Amino acid sequence: MFAxxxxxLLGRYGRQGWWPADSELEIMVGxxxxxxxxxxxxxxxxxxxxxxxxxxTNVLTTIPLGRLEHLITSAGFFRVKAKRLRALADSVxxxxxxxxxxxxxxxxxxxxLLDVHGIGxxxxxxxxxxxxxxxxxxxxxxARRLFARLAYPDPLAADATxxxxxxxxxxxxxxxxxxxxLIIAHGRASCGSIPRCLDCCLKSACGYxxxxxxxxx
DNA sequence: CACCAGGGTGGTT
DNA sequence: AACCACCATGGT
Numbered sequence: 351m352f353a354x355x356x357x358x359l360l361g362r363y364g365r366q367g368w369w370p371a372d373s374e375l376e377i378m379v380g381x382x383x384x385x386x387x388x389x390x391x392x393x394x395x396x397x398x399x400x401x402x403x404x405x406x407t408n409v410l411t412t413i414p415l416g417r418l419e420h421l422i423t424s425a426g427f428f429r430v431k432a433k434r435l436r437a438l439a440d441s442v443x444x445x446x447x448x449x450x451x452x453x454x455x456x457x458x459x460x461x462x463l464l465d466v467h468g469i470g471x472x473x474x475x476x477x478x479x480x481x482x483x484x485x486x487x488x489x490x491x492x493a494r495r496l497f498a499r500l501a502y503p504d505p506l507a508a509d510a511t512x513x514x515x516x517x518x519x520x521x522x523x524x525x526x527x528x529x530x531x532l533i534i535a536h537g538r539a540s541c542g543s544i545p546r547c548l549d550c551c552l553k554s555a556c557g558y559x560x561x562x563x564x565x566x567x
Numbered sequence: 568c569a570c571c572a573g574g575g576t577g578g579t580t
Numbered sequence: 581a582a583c584c585a586c587c588a589t590g591g592t
Contacts, residue, residue: 368573381573388572391590426589430575470575490573534573 352519352529355500359532363539366531369480374448376405377481381473382434383425395425407447410439434468441466456484471509479530483523487516488530492537 371377376396384392398421399405404413419432441462445451451459459482463474471489478484487493489509498506506512520526 384572385574386572386587387574387589388591391572394590424589426572427574427587428589430587434575468575472574476573488573492573530573538572 351500352516355496356520356525356529356532359536360528363532363535366528366535368527368531371481373405374452374481375407375442376400378438378442378477379405379410379435381476381480382438382468383422383431385427385431385473387426392425395422398422398424407439407442410435411443430468434466437467438469452482456486459484460486475513476530479523479527483527485517485521485523485526487513487520487526489513490530490534492533493530496533496536 369377369380371380379399380392380396383395396405402421404410404418404421410418415432415436418435419428422428422431422435425431442448442451445462451462454462456478460474460478463469463477464471469477475486475488478486479488489512493512494506494509497512501507507515516529517526520529
């Protein structure tokens with residue numbers, strides 16, 4: 351069923367190609383900046399950091415907080431996010447740099463990320479998947495809503511269950527990364543803002559079969 | 568004008 | 581454990 355959803359979304363929206371970046375750190379920084387924010391605005395902030403030469407742990411740990419805030423205003427919540435970027439950079443430096451993080455096994459890396467102030471489950475999993483290419487499914491509001499509708503009328507399983515079932519079904523970071531991106535594209539495009547639109551998502555508008563046949567696919 | 572975007576934290580019940 | 585207010589800019 352996860353494979354079917356991936357296949358259909360792929361057919362409808364095409365490859366999303368997330369995450370455009372030059373380094374792991376850039377993705378980690380972007381993941382914090384994009385929290386509850388349109389990617390366009392977060393991306394502009396990433397570019398400003400890059401132009402200012404601030405996209406390194408060394409600079410991020412030492413740059414005055416006010417200057418950091420100024421560089422990322424376009425991403426919104428800039429006071430909170432500036433502190434989060436600082437906490438992230440401090441943490442990466444303490445760990446010994448991104449190279450060391452790269453050698454962590456996935457469970458340890460996930461625990462490490464969750465321990466950083468300002469990084470919760472979704473941001474941690476985004477970083478695991480897109481920066482470190484670990485086979486991880488990012489459970490966000492769109493994913494919950496979509497799979498709740500696909501499972502209708504059954505209640506949606508807990509995040510951890512949805513996550514592990516999806517990871518087991520799709521296996522590769524490439525598949526799981528693409529699915530997350532596609533689910534967001536789908537949410538933006540059509541069904542996302544329409545409450546309980548079973549017709550829209552499961553049948554005509556988005557090319558889905560009915561829920562029953564999809565669940566058994 | 569209101570509403571939302573690739574969340575997480577801290578405080579209250 | 582389940583809510584809740586809050587954070588703030590830029591596009592539609």
